[in-house]
Amino acid sequence: MFCPQCGSTQNDELKFCKACGVNLEAVRHAAVMRNPDEQFDWSRTWLAEMFLSESERKRRKETIERERGITPEMKRYTEIKAGVITSSVGVGVMIFLNILMQGVIMSGKSPAGDAAILSRVWVAGVIPFLVGIALIINGLFVSKRQVEIARQREQAAEKVLSDGEMPELRPAGTDEFSLSSSSVTEGTTQHLSNPRGNR
Numbered sequence: 705m706f707c708p709q710c711g712s713t714q715n716d717e718l719k720f721c722k723a724c725g726v727n728l729e730a731v732r733h734a735a736v737m738r739n740p741d742e743q744f745d746w747s748r749t750w751l752a753e754m755f756l757s758e759s760e761r762k763r764r765k766e767t768i769e770r771e772r773g774i775t776p777e778m779k780r781y782t783e784i785k786a787g788v789i790t791s792s793v794g795v796g797v798m799i800f801l802n803i804l805m806q807g808v809i810m811s812g813k814s815p816a817g818d819a820a821i822l823s824r825v826w827v828a829g830v831i832p833f834l835v836g837i838a839l840i841i842n843g844l845f846v847s848k849r850q851v852e853i854a855r856q857r858e859q860a861a862e863k864v865l866s867d868g869e870m871p872e873l874r875p876a877g878t879d880e881f882s883l884s885s886s887s888v889t890e891g892t893t894q895h896l897s898n899p900r901g902n903r
Contacts, residue, residue: 787838791840794834
């Protein structure tokens, strides 16, 4: 069997593709359950997705996430949760390394010059701690704005559906353009002097 996602050859007994992890059991089930009278829809294949524009690909991804129940609020919550977990792991690593290295130093079996290095190994835990803090900050502030934008889009879409008409655009006016006091061609037409003299 060929994997529809990555195109690699897979054993017929496998439930998941070894290369990309796609659910081959679901692919087999869909192939068996398809109505023989049903026309094949090329727009629902991976081949059609190759030719999609970036905006259309993004719109499809958002639609799939919405169908799965993945909302911007859930993404934000997950990001904050990941930040808390990562920063907690960083704190744990710092404490563990500090206690471990202090024990190594107190054992007296390490050279005196190494004690200064070993006493600072705990700093390695600062990296996951800072990554976790960055995820929390991003979830609290940046993702909050993205959630608000997504909510506004949904409200606008609901309004369009409830009203049954598209919102009108305001008429364009020339007062939106700023007038410039200088011209693009100003000062660009200079007379060339004849380097050989007048003839």
